[in-house]
Amino acid sequence: MDPLIAIDNISKVYAMRGGDVHALRQVSLTIEEAEFMSIVGKSGSGKSTLLYLLGLLTSPTSGEYRIRGRQAHGLSDFERSQVRGKEIGFIFQSFHLVPQIKVLENVLLSARYAPETSSTDTRKRALELVDRVGLSHRIDHRPTELSNGEMQRVAIARALLTDPSLILADEPTGNLDEENGDEVYNLLKSLNEEGKTIIIVTHDAQLAARTDRCIRLKDGEVVNGST
Amino acid sequence: MAQLKLVAEAWQNLMLHKTRSFLAALGIIFGVASVICMLSISEVARRDVIGRIERMGLHNLILDSVKPEDIRKQERQRSEDSWVARFGMTRLDLDILKETVPEIESIVPMRVMLSDVYANLQLSDINVVATTPEYTEVMEHHVASGRFLAAADEANASAVCVLGADAARKLFPLSSAVDEVVKIGGAHFKVVGVMPRKGQTGSGGILSNPDNAAYIPFATSFARFGKLQTRGGQGVSEATELEVNRAVLRVRDGKPLKLVAQAAQNLMRQRHRQDDVAVTIPFSLLKEHKQAEQIFRWVMGSLAAISLLVGGIGIMNIMLANMAERRQEIGLRRALGATRRDIVRLFVGESALLCCLGGAIGVGTGAALAVAVGSLADWTVAFQPLSFPLGIIVSVLTGLIFGTVPAINAARLDPVLALRAE
Numbered sequence: 001m002d003p004l005i006a007i008d009n010i011s012k013v014y015a016m017r018g019g020d021v022h023a024l025r026q027v028s029l030t031i032e033e034a035e036f037m038s039i040v041g042k043s044g045s046g047k048s049t050l051l052y053l054l055g056l057l058t059s060p061t062s063g064e065y066r067i068r069g070r071q072a073h074g075l076s077d078f079e080r081s082q083v084r085g086k087e088i089g090f091i092f093q094s095f096h097l098v099p100q101i102k103v104l105e106n107v108l109l110s111a112r113y114a115p116e117t118s119s120t121d122t123r124k125r126a127l128e129l130v131d132r133v134g135l136s137h138r139i140d141h142r143p144t145e146l147s148n149g150e151m152q153r154v155a156i157a158r159a160l161l162t163d164p165s166l167i168l169a170d171e172p173t174g175n176l177d178e179e180n181g182d183e184v185y186n187l188l189k190s191l192n193e194e195g196k197t198i199i200i201v202t203h204d205a206q207l208a209a210r211t212d213r214c215i216r217l218k219d220g221e222v223v224n225g226s227t
Numbered sequence: 228m229a230q231l232k233l234v235a236e237a238w239q240n241l242m243l244h245k246t247r248s249f250l251a252a253l254g255i256i257f258g259v260a261s262v263i264c265m266l267s268i269s270e271v272a273r274r275d276v277i278g279r280i281e282r283m284g285l286h287n288l289i290l291d292s293v294k295p296e297d298i299r300k301q302e303r304q305r306s307e308d309s310w311v312a313r314f315g316m317t318r319l320d321l322d323i324l325k326e327t328v329p330e331i332e333s334i335v336p337m338r339v340m341l342s343d344v345y346a347n348l349q350l351s352d353i354n355v356v357a358t359t360p361e362y363t364e365v366m367e368h369h370v371a372s373g374r375f376l377a378a379a380d381e382a383n384a385s386a387v388c389v390l391g392a393d394a395a396r397k398l399f400p401l402s403s404a405v406d407e408v409v410k411i412g413g414a415h416f417k418v419v420g421v422m423p424r425k426g427q428t429g430s431g432g433i434l435s436n437p438d439n440a441a442y443i444p445f446a447t448s449f450a451r452f453g454k455l456q457t458r459g460g461q462g463v464s465e466a467t468e469l470e471v472n473r474a475v476l477r478v479r480d481g482k483p484l485k486l487v488a489q490a491a492q493n494l495m496r497q498r499h500r501q502d503d504v505a506v507t508i509p510f511s512l513l514k515e516h517k518q519a520e521q522i523f524r525w526v527m528g529s530l531a532a533i534s535l536l537v538g539g540i541g542i543m544n545i546m547l548a549n550m551a552e553r554r555q556e557i558g559l560r561r562a563l564g565a566t567r568r569d570i571v572r573l574f575v576g577e578s579a580l581l582c583c584l585g586g587a588i589g590v591g592t593g594a595a596l597a598v599a600v601g602s603l604a605d606w607t608v609a610f611q612p613l614s615f616p617l618g619i620i621v622s623v624l625t626g627l628i629f630g631t632v633p634a635i636n637a638a639r640l641d642p643v644l645a646l647r648a649e
Contacts, residue, residue, distance in 0.1 A: 085564020113564035
């Protein structure tokens with residue numbers, strides 16, 4: 001059976017005015033279903049670029065990327081968007097909640113681009129997810145009225161709405177204190193135990209140590225960890 | 228269903244920034260409002276002009292006596308204290324015209340009298356017009372109550388009169404005017420009928436307001452007041468010998484108006500030494516007016532286009548600012564599975580909805596403005612019914628066109644850079 005993700009010799013070069021920037025250099029990596037892994041490295045090491053590449057938000061300059069055996073290279077914008085919408089959930093360091101709309105509406109936003117779900121089911125599921133992250137009493141609040149920890153939990157609920165099999169988290173605890181960080185970790189861990197693949201990008205060594213597998217990037221190259 | 232969702236989402240996004248949305252739509256609102264208002268005013272003017280022309284009678288020819296330039300010059304350089312100005316059509320002219328041009332069905336003469344009109348010792352600013360019984364047929368203006376001047380009145384030079392609607396209201400505000408007596412130029416005249424309201428006809432002069440006139444028999448005007456009419460001043464008196472101010476010629480159906488007009492003009496030139504008769508063909512006036520209208524439409528169209536262009540550029544600016552401000556949201560939506568096309572739809576939907584609302588508000592404002600102007604200027608407001616839906620449709624199109632560039636820019640954003648935007 002194909003692994004969930006297989007990347008082979010991937011490079012990513014950003015053409016900048018001051019010259020090319022090599023964000024990733026010939027990275028190869030295989031990720032199996034239901035893995036709980038982290039990618040660590042200093043800022044500028046290319047770890048976020050790798051995460052967004054895995055999430056089909058950007059394309060490699062060279063190399064091969066397969067998701068569930070399918071070549072990502074040949075996918076159209078529509079197909080890539082569909083894969084993102086159905087199979088991938090994103091969690092960001094700065095949460096990216098829409099400040100003007102309420103908690104529940106923020107969670108529901110991820111169903112906006114997955115048209116086949118019925119709206120009553122989606123709403124029911126959104127309420128369950130908000131309950132799961134412990135924010136049932138906050139559904140009518142706006143993000144600006146929440147603490148950072150609460151905002152990140154809303155973002156996790158949003159990522160889970162379409163029941164994706166792959167969760168990509170970019171510094172999910174970066175803006176949180178230890179207690180809230182722990183809570184987010186526990187949520188991600190429990191999701192992994194339910195069979196979801198979790199990939200966390202972090203520079204928090206403690207968090208990385210608590211994942212099952214850790215890859216370190218330096219200057220766009222994998223320097224240790226099993227690939 | 229998806230479209231409805233899009234509209235709902237666009238509405239929600241616009242409502243998040245009410246003030247900004249409103250300011251963005253202002254250009255469209257004022258553009259559409261001014262066009263609607265101007266269209267309405269021009270429609271009022273159009274109906275007024277066409278009404279005036281049509282009331283002259285599209286089968287008729289109008290011959291007006293005009294004071295020749297020589298007489299005007301003499302008046303300006305006059306040395307004596309009294310003089311007589313002789314010009315214009317005579318009764319004999321009209322008889323000859325009727326006999327020599329068989330295409331003319333009938334001729335209605337009109338003579339403007341300079342007499343004062345009194346009722347119950349009260350002076351009124353009412354014009355006196357002497358005419359013949361055929362007036363009602365030729366001008367298509369029939370009495371509302373009583374009767375019009377009859378052939379017998381003409382034959383006997385009777386002292387009877389018929390009042391226009393406004394004249395009757397002024398002279399006898401509380402009672403019916405029929406059978407009352409008015410004093411015209413010192414003589415008593417019995418009111419035998421009242422005309423219904425007709426509205427202004429043609430252009431300028433006393434004869435353009437048929438509602439403010441008292442009509443007396445043509446023969447009576449000569450029998451009672453003579454050929455000469457005098458107007459006194461301080462030590463100066465001027466007299467005019469003018470038998471017919473205006474003659475309305477009804478041309479037989481199907482006969483060419485232009486040729487008859489030419490014949491009438493030629494005859495008058497032959498019989499008069501001076502050029503003192505002007506011929507008007509209402510039908511030609513109407514045609515000319517319609518051509519002028521076409522030009523006016525182009526002007527209006529260009530004005531509308533310019534104001535919508537300005538409005539559209541305003542929308543584009545705001546949408547570009549909007550896009551820059553919402554870069555993170557665009558990145559997020561892309562991460563949640565939005566395609567580039569979804570992003571284009573999102574922004575174009577917003578600008579189209581904004582313009583649609585702006586257009587609707589503009590139509591409302593313009594109509595209200597037209598009603599306000601109408602009530603100030605005291606005219607009946609008229610609208611071109613098509614202008615309302617058209618105003619909104621054109622606004623939506625403006626939104627679609629000017630929203631596209633910002634929307635495409637938004638869709639082209641690299642999602643990763645968008646997510647990282649500050």
